[in-house]
Amino acid sequence: MRTDTTFKRAFNDMIDIIRTFDLGAELPSENALRTQLGVSRTTVRKVLAGMSARGIIISEAHKRIIGERPRQQERYPKEQTLAISEQVETSFMEWMMRGDACAGTEINETELARKFGVATTIIREFLNRFQKYGLIEKRQNAGWVFKGFTASFALELFEIREMFEMRSARLFAALPDRSPVWKQIQSMRAAHLELLADIDARFQDFSELDSRFHRLITTVAPNRFIESFQDVITMVFHYHYQWNKRDERARNEVAIREHLALIEALESRNIVLIDRACRLHLTSARETLLHSIA
Amino acid sequence: MRTDTTFKRAFNDMIDIIRTFDLGAELPSENALRTQLGVSRTTVRKVLAGMSARGIIISEAHKRIIGERPRQQERYPKEQTLAISEQVETSFMEWMMRGDACAGTEINETELARKFGVATTIIREFLNRFQKYGLIEKRQNAGWVFKGFTASFALELFEIREMFEMRSARLFAALPDRSPVWKQIQSMRAAHLELLADIDARFQDFSELDSRFHRLITTVAPNRFIESFQDVITMVFHYHYQWNKRDERARNEVAIREHLALIEALESRNIVLIDRACRLHLTSARETLLHSIA
């Protein structure tokens, strides 16, 4: 049966919303909450009911009042807020990256389902979606093969990445001054500088910033296929570097500086500079990845 | 429960194999047949059993002999040899291309399952795989949206296609004389000329040749992401033009001539010529597609 992760996530989010109100304040309408929480009204009502039962909310005639400040410990644990399909992703990545799997390993749906403690349906669905990352391949009537997180995977990945990103970066040169992107680039630079200033403590935050930066660059001229490919890159970096922490701090610092150089080049509108900065960064990122695979 | 399409397909294939033997001849071993038919030995045995039951094969002590020439009418009909998941693909494409769906249409798993007469599981699996074509998008907990077979879809598709194909075509310039690809290019040219000579009767064969040609070009430097993108292109052309037959003959003839020009350019090894021929063909293909969408 379906898990109630949506409810639990909404419940947790609701705690945060309630904390912005004073005790005794009246809550917004169900519909307003629905929009804020990004779930259906059905779920909102379930959350409200749960909070009423705990005394956090008191339902009076035609209104709901905050009766008690919710405590953080009432939150549902993170794991329970993730749909099974999301948990499977993590489990699978871990299985893969941990090195339990080398190139050519056969992937057995039943076995994975057992190992992860989920239904086979979920595994199939996951594998079908995961196929797009280019790491597994289906064989008719006979399961899947893991193709390996190999050097050639990295090279093929970066060949495409280079095409896509150079294409987007070049488009910056022709971007009008009034484009809102320049503002976003500005705040992107600020975010990079901030992170750099506190690099020793926060170097782990880079991964997410990296993804955001590269996605920003590609948004200048949206293309669904390029955006979909960004998912591949994000996945690779997110999970791969989660299991390969070597030189993480240094690696990220270098990348930040390269990003800053690229930002400067973009702002110069000089296509030669843009090209150079972009290629420099991509080459360096590729070498780093290759290095960590070997 | 699982359908026996594998068996039926193998059965049909087996008829063809048997027809290459004389009456009374001894059949190859189960293992040999397994390789020829591309199925498991379990299925081979089922096929053999079925043929024995029909008197086509006579099992004697430690050997099997052909007792009767199988008739074509004993073949299972084509539909019964397609896995449900394959049939769903066709049904879905038809539903989409017929125009039952316009941009923004919400796709309802349950409804599709009912409409196509299959289990919801299959529909979900299909949609998950189909996602990569960029025509549908998933919304959390709320089904899918059809984004429409629109002009912007075609433009985005061709932007990528151009990057990929120009990249591969350019690589030809540096290809050594002894590369086996040149031979394949030669026979590709022959196939084009043949088709052109008989264009009035065979213009419908172009679609498949087109796909093979473009795939050949990309094989010079294999990249799993580019290959996967070829699937998108193949799908688009295959199904779209199945529902848009306008000017089909003329359209295909133009494309064949463009292919021949590109082949010549490739063989010249002159990067400028290659570039021009490649771009010319892609531009023309794009315009044709755009034209047929409008």
Added chain:
DNA sequence: CCCCCGTTTTTTATACATAAGAAACATATG
């Protein structure tokens, strides 16, 4: 030993069931 075939065990493809969640409908209240 190595290939062939009969048998048994596993795994995949597909159907079906059901609680959670979304959406639609209905009613009430200002």
Added chain:
DNA sequence: CATATGTTTCTTATGTATAAAAAACGGGGG
């Protein structure tokens, strides 16, 4: 009559079941 809440209906996420297909096992001959 517009908006908020109560109720009903429909859809999705996930688990379970099972026949078909694949793979593994095992005994005989050459």
